Amino acid sequence: MPSVLEKTIFEDPTLNVIHLLNSISSENPEAISLASGRPDDEQCDLSLIDKGLASYTRYAVDTEHSLATLLCQYGKTTGIINGIIAEHLQVDEGIKIYNPESIVVCMGFQEAATLTLLSIFEGSGVLLVPDPVFSGITGIAKLLRIKIVPVPEDTFLDPSALRKVAEDLESRGEKVKALYAISDFSNPTANSLSYEDRKAMLSLANEMNFFILEDNAYSYFRYEGDKIPLMKSIDSSRVFLLGSFAKSIFPGLRMGYVVAPENAGVISFSARLCKAKSLITVNTPALCQAIVGGLLIENNYSLKQLNQPRVLSYRQKRNYMIECLEREFPIKAGSGRSVTWNHPEGGFFINVQLPFTFEYFEMCECARNFKVIVFPTSLFSLTNQAVTQVRLSFSNATESEIKQAIGNLRAYIESRMQ
Numbered sequence: 168m169p170s171v172l173e174k175t176i177f178e179d180p181t182l183n184v185i186h187l188l189n190s191i192s193s194e195n196p197e198a199i200s201l202a203s204g205r206p207d208d209e210q211c212d213l214s215l216i217d218k219g220l221a222s223y224t225r226y227a228v229d230t231e232h233s234l235a236t237l238l239c240q241y242g243k244t245t246g247i248i249n250g251i252i253a254e255h256l257q258v259d260e261g262i263k264i265y266n267p268e269s270i271v272v273c274m275g276f277q278e279a280a281t282l283t284l285l286s287i288f289e290g291s292g293v294l295l296v297p298d299p300v301f302s303g304i305t306g307i308a309k310l311l312r313i314k315i316v317p318v319p320e321d322t323f324l325d326p327s328a329l330r331k332v333a334e335d336l337e338s339r340g341e342k343v344k345a346l347y348a349i350s351d352f353s354n355p356t357a358n359s360l361s362y363e364d365r366k367a368m369l370s371l372a373n374e375m376n377f378f379i380l381e382d383n384a385y386s387y388f389r390y391e392g393d394k395i396p397l398m399k400s401i402d403s404s405r406v407f408l409l410g411s412f413a414k415s416i417f418p419g420l421r422m423g424y425v426v427a428p429e430n431a432g433v434i435s436f437s438a439r440l441c442k443a444k445s446l447i448t449v450n451t452p453a454l455c456q457a458i459v460g461g462l463l464i465e466n467n468y469s470l471k472q473l474n475q476p477r478v479l480s481y482r483q484k485r486n487y488m489i490e491c492l493e494r495e496f497p498i499k500a501g502s503g504r505s506v507t508w509n510h511p512e513g514g515f516f517i518n519v520q521l522p523f524t525f526e527y528f529e530m531c532e533c534a535r536n537f538k539v540i541v542f543p544t545s546l547f548s549l550t551n552q553a554v555t556q557v558r559l560s561f562s563n564a565t566e567s568e569i570k571q572a573i574g575n576l577r578a579y580i581e582s583r584m585q
């Protein structure tokens with residue numbers, strides 16, 4: 168047992184971020200929260216459960232197993248809806264999957280990431296991540312004792328600068344084994360990779376022999392501009408696609424998947440993923456798989472139509488939040504704006520730049536005294552980057568909450584500027 172004074176991995180702040188996001192609201196029940204990136208409560212639709220199950224029940228009639236066996240027995244480790252997910256990835260993403268068994272159906276992105284890291288990292292090796300970064304990946308990488316090298320986001324998004332980071336590491340004897348990237352509308356900064364960035368990242372991975380862990384959790388939520396192909400659809404051989412149905416169906420299902428690289432001659436990552444899963448969760452709950460599989464079949468394997476009302480509603484919320492920011496923080500003649508923000512083309516977040524440091528202490532002060540909870544972007548950083556930024560989530564707030572919250576944030580900022 169570690170002594171009382173000894174720090175364990177469980178004291179690492181990265182492991183606390185998701186807990187903090189969930190607990191800050193319950194500690195400040197009267198404050199409006201723009202902290203958590205939950206899908207909209209208004210979009211939770213119980214009828215999807217019945218629809219999905221009914222559709223899967225019809226489909227199962229034509230399979231070799233009875234519905235009772237499929238749903239009630241222990242299931243195949245890789246999953247029971249791999250073929251359906253393969254079809255879905257072809258239809259929505261143009262990804263051709265030759266063997267559906269290269270897909271492992273998982274309990275959300277989080278399990279997909281865990282299995283993937285376990286299958287790639289043994290002993291040494293480095294995981295490159297942008298900084299700030301979604302703590303779901305860094306938290307599990309830390310628990311697995313993987314060496315993480317955070318790369319400031321500006322450098323990460325600049326292909327030649329990123330190449331230099333990887334080359335410098337390798338010249339010091341550190342092997343880059345994988346890189347984690349969110350292609351569209353990242354959490355926390357809402358930035359995306361351009362088509363050129365994606366191509367450059369793939370060439371670097373090929374040249375330097377590492378893998379890309381591609382997270383597409385927010386890809387369906389594009390409010391303007393043209394879709395950019397996922398890296399997995401450009402060159403599958405270096406990419407583990409870590410998929411999640413948390414935002415595109417609903418998070419209560421805890422459903423996701425990983426698609427391993429499929430090229431002959433490379434180690435069988437599917438077999439490794441499968442072995443690891445058989446010892447972690449055995450198999451993903453069949454009932455949840457049936458709902459997802461049924462909904463995909465029901466919607467001709469595409470999630471675009473199902474998400475159309477959500478896209479319209481989130482777009483409206485994003486626009487409204489930007490309107491409120493413009494109203495509360497107007498341009499001042501001569502000095503511009505003291506508070507600025509990005510204008511993401513999609514996703515759940517807007518990143519705001521403040522004229523002062525905003526960290527954990529300030530978040531608590533703002534929640535307690537000004538009744539609005541906004542999350543410091545720096546809490547997602549491993550190197551104390553972005554200390555003057557806050558992540559505002561519009562996904563689960565009503566227009567009246569957004570209006571009130573941005574007004575309260577202005578009052579807090581004014582109090583700090585006096």
Ligand SMILES: Cc1ncc(COP(=O)(O)O)c(C=O)c1O
Binds near residue numbers: 410
């Ligand atoms: C960047 C990112 N990836 C993935 C997910 C979804 O994870 P899961 O499927 O484990 O709920 C989230 C949810 O917050 C996220 O922000």
